[in-house]
Amino acid sequence: MSKEDTGVKKAAELLRQGATMLDIACPKCHMPLFKLKNGDIVCPNHGKVIVVKDEEEEKKITLSISLDMLEDVLFKSMNSVVEKIKTDPMDSDALLQIIRYLDAIERIRKIKSISPENK
């Protein structure tokens, strides 16, 4: 039996076990990957692979880094507006700006709080 046949046979077996075929191919053998009931991603030839999970993890990390940076930038910009208000407390434009900054920061914190790694 050729190696490919074994892969196809294993794939059929995985489907019988209730695994779902993903539209992602194994980077090594280009067989379609399967998602098991327990959430593991497997290749019929190579067994458990972590390709997909890594990508998700990377996305999460990238998102959390950019949110942190954005929050930092917003805080700094807001502080410069706060300085303006100190010299002129009646500056309504500056007040509006601060409200917008606070609104943006609140949204960032909301997104961060629903990210799984902060739970």
Ligand SMILES: [Zn+2]
């Ligand atoms: Zn493979």
